Amino acid sequence: MSAPVSHWFSSLAGGGGMPAARPPLDGDRRVDVCVVGGGYTGLWTAYELRRTHPELDVLVVEREVCGFGASGRNGGWVQGALAGDPSTWTGRGGAEGARRMRAAIRATVGEIAAVAEAEGIACDLLVSGTLTVARSGVELERLRALERAARRDGLWDGGEDALLGRDEVAARVRIPGAVGALFDPACARVQPAALARGLADAVERAGATIVEGTAVTAIEPIRGTVPAVARTDRGDVHARWVVRATEGYTPELPGERRTLAPITSSMIVTEPLGPERWAQIGWSGAETLLDAGPLYHYLQRTADGRIAIGGRGVPYRYGSRTDREGPVPASTVATLRDGLVRLFGPALRGVAVDDAWHGVLGVARDWTPFVTADSTTGLASAGGYVGEGVAASNLAGRTLRDLLVGRRSELAALPWVLPPGGRPPRWEPEPLRWAGVRGVYGLLGLGQEIERRTGRASRVTALAGRISGH
Numbered sequence: 001m002s003a004p005v006s007h008w009f010s011s012l013a014g015g016g017g018m019p020a021a022r023p024p025l026d027g028d029r030r031v032d033v034c035v036v037g038g039g040y041t042g043l044w045t046a047y048e049l050r051r052t053h054p055e056l057d058v059l060v061v062e063r064e065v066c067g068f069g070a071s072g073r074n075g076g077w078v079q080g081a082l083a084g085d086p087s088t089w090t091g092r093g094g095a096e097g098a099r100r101m102r103a104a105i106r107a108t109v110g111e112i113a114a115v116a117e118a119e120g121i122a123c124d125l126l127v128s129g130t131l132t133v134a135r136s137g138v139e140l141e142r143l144r145a146l147e148r149a150a151r152r153d154g155l156w157d158g159g160e161d162a163l164l165g166r167d168e169v170a171a172r173v174r175i176p177g178a179v180g181a182l183f184d185p186a187c188a189r190v191q192p193a194a195l196a197r198g199l200a201d202a203v204e205r206a207g208a209t210i211v212e213g214t215a216v217t218a219i220e221p222i223r224g225t226v227p228a229v230a231r232t233d234r235g236d237v238h239a240r241w242v243v244r245a246t247e248g249y250t251p252e253l254p255g256e257r258r259t260l261a262p263i264t265s266s267m268i269v270t271e272p273l274g275p276e277r278w279a280q281i282g283w284s285g286a287e288t289l290l291d292a293g294p295l296y297h298y299l300q301r302t303a304d305g306r307i308a309i310g311g312r313g314v315p316y317r318y319g320s321r322t323d324r325e326g327p328v329p330a331s332t333v334a335t336l337r338d339g340l341v342r343l344f345g346p347a348l349r350g351v352a353v354d355d356a357w358h359g360v361l362g363v364a365r366d367w368t369p370f371v372t373a374d375s376t377t378g379l380a381s382a383g384g385y386v387g388e389g390v391a392a393s394n395l396a397g398r399t400l401r402d403l404l405v406g407r408r409s410e411l412a413a414l415p416w417v418l419p420p421g422g423r424p425p426r427w428e429p430e431p432l433r434w435a436g437v438r439g440v441y442g443l444l445g446l447g448q449e450i451e452r453r454t455g456r457a458s459r460v461t462a463l464a465g466r467i468s469g470h
């Protein structure tokens with residue numbers, strides 16, 4: 001495996017490209033904690049465990065190289081937000097639980113920035129907030145409704161959070177037709193692969209071991225006096241705890257086919273934009289950008305002077321198939337480029353696309369992320385972040401740490417922690433799973449079209465939003 005999986009890997013400092021894999025597992029091992037998957041979730045869990053409990057023997061087993069999955073391919077939004085309808089969190093933890101969940105994820109943005117600085121992880125991280133830009137009355141009304149709901153539920157910070165008017169938006173970024181935007185300060189921009197690779201190095205410095213090029217083929221619980229085990233193609237790892245951190249790839253493991261659905265998100269990056277184009281666009285800060293349409297696009301201004309934009313590609317493949325290395329269809333690249341040019345207008349006409357890639361997110365049946373650990377089975381896992389996992393995976397890593405060492409902390413009592421032995425609700429078997437996921441995206445696309453034609457909010461969008469927790 002040598003072709004870079006994203007612009008983020010191609011542009012890593014020191015020449016770019018896929019890094020050589022660390023040595024694989026060399027026969028059977030016995031450890032305290034075996035972490036399966038070297039993305040952010042697995043790496044943060046290992047880092048936090050070793051940072052606070054250096055006596056624990058922690059091993060990370062990665063099938064490819066650390067950051068190969070979504071962690072090295074994402075949009076680079078370190079967002080202080082979680083997937084899932086606010087009512088889900090209220091339902092699980094009451095109003096107070098929902099507030100604690102929100103406070104914890106917002107504080108995580110600063111937590112990641114602090115670790116990156118302390119560990120010297122050079123990943124272009126800038127805490128600069130995020131703008132959700134409305135380009136029609138319907139979109140603006142959706143933002144206003146969000147603001148109203150946040151105020152009603154006591155979730156509006158009232159500080160730097162702001163609904164910006166047309167001129168205030170134009171002062172930050174010139175998007176033709178923008179009528180307003182929601183600014184949320186709880187977001188940082190990051191170079192995703194640089195964060196993943198730097199974090200893997202920090203995990204090793206903290207004293208955990210990482211093996212790469214080693215596929216886990218099965219995870220089995222504690223049986224009597226036999227500890228939990230992660231079976232691999234290169235030996236078995238017995239452990240007091242096995243943490244599954246495989247997100248969108250989870251369905252490939254035995255018994256996990258219906259735990260998480262892998263949903264594809266695709267990205268392109270432009271050529272470096274010259275000073276003239278940047279002057280026209282006027283996007284001089286590093287705020288991440290989202291358009292407020294039902295089938296939104298997410299964007300970042302990269303540290304190397306390009307725009308990276310992502311959106312839905314072919315969202316779901318029958319039978320939860322994941323195309324781990326396949327090329328992005330030309331039609332998806334064209335759609336994303338069109339979306340970009342439509343957003344910025346003439347300033348980006350003729351802009352070249354330098355790279356395109358995609359990756360898989362993990363989505364639970366209730367579209368809500370979770371953390372779970374059960375000391376009687378020795379099994380733990382976290383994920384289902386949908387498209388909001390960069391910050392959430394750090395919070396999950398710290399939460400798993402507390403659960404694994406039996407610490408009764410505030411983190412261990414957050415509403416996303418399932419009771420011991422709890423699992424997220426399972427997806428339906430095929431073909432219902434395929435029909436369900438495709439149906440949600442079909443409805444969102446239809447809703448967008450109706451909004452564009454009529455200029456009015458569509459019930460179809462609301463229905464899809466209710467189903468998918470947005």
Ligand SMILES: Cc1cc2nc3c(=O)[nH]c(=O)nc-3n(C[C@H](O)[C@H](O)[C@H](O)COP(=O)(O)OP(=O)(O)OC[C@H]3O[C@@H](n4cnc5c(N)ncnc54)[C@H](O)[C@@H]3O)c2cc1C
Pocket residue numbers: 036037038039040041042061062063064065066067068069070071072073074075076077078079214215216217245246247248249250253264265266267298310358359360361362383385386387388389390391392393
């Ligand atoms: C295109 C795209 C854009 C995104 N944009 C954003 C964004 O801007 N902001 C945001 O918050 N979130 C975003 N996300 C989501 C975010 O990237 C993920 O939620 C997050 O990276 C998940 O981290 P993870 O460690 O749980 O999973 P992953 O990073 O997918 O890591 C799982 C790891 O497990 C390994 N693995 C799988 N199976 C096995 C096995 N059997 N044995 C051993 N190892 C195995 C894989 O190789 C992989 O390295 C985006 C995702 C994508 C795909």
